[in-house]
Amino acid sequence: MFDSIVATQAQETTRAYDRIAPLYDLLDGIYEHSWKRRLRAVLFRHATGNILDVGVGTGCNIPFYPKDSKVYGIDMSERMLDRARNRANDLSCSVTLKSMNLFALDFPDATFDTVTVTFVLLCLPDELQEPALKELKRVTKPGGQILVLDYQMSSKPGVRLWMRCLSPWLKWAFAARFDTATERYVESAGLHVVRKQTFMGDGVTMLILSPSPTSGKTEISE
């Protein structure tokens, strides 16, 4: 059952992103320039050491990788990876890019200091959120961290309405949704929230997760 849900997600995602790859940066450009870049900068301030960028896409995070880090980027869509390769070349950034499903990461346990996953868990149905977090945890060092940036359904009526209106487009074009609610699965995946920060009328959440118990959780909203 689990294998067939993973296979379906892989098939739908690959089809959607191979199709949208040539237009992805153009279609997402208005969001990228008006707010996503700013939030990527905030997220990557917390990134250190060996980094795995899960669902690297066209490589929008590449400009924010710390200069002294060794970075791997993985994605299911070859066409998105091609664009990430071009971006890495243009920026003279050394990043190892590989085709891989996040449910079967080809890395030993406890490999990375930081695992980043930005606007990727929104591609997964509810039943795959916990297994995804468990696989990310597996490759994270015990003292490392998982940095998540993703949409969540806003509690603000205006933002909520805007998200509802855009949901069919997001589903069709990006095989994605706004109501990801990843935080609900953090505890059962054996992870701990170190920091939670919300942006854009609480329609976007940054979570810093630790595989090891922490002394407390910081919550900030913009």
Ligand SMILES: C[S@@+](CC[C@H](N)C(=O)[O-])C[C@H]1O[C@@H](n2cnc3c(N)ncnc32)[C@H](O)[C@@H]1O
């Ligand atoms: C909305 S894009 C985000 C790309 C990038 N992380 C960013 O912040 O711009 C989602 C990416 O996640 C990838 N993805 C979705 N499900 C995946 C999976 N199971 N394994 C690997 N990559 C996946 C898609 O192929 C796509 O490139």
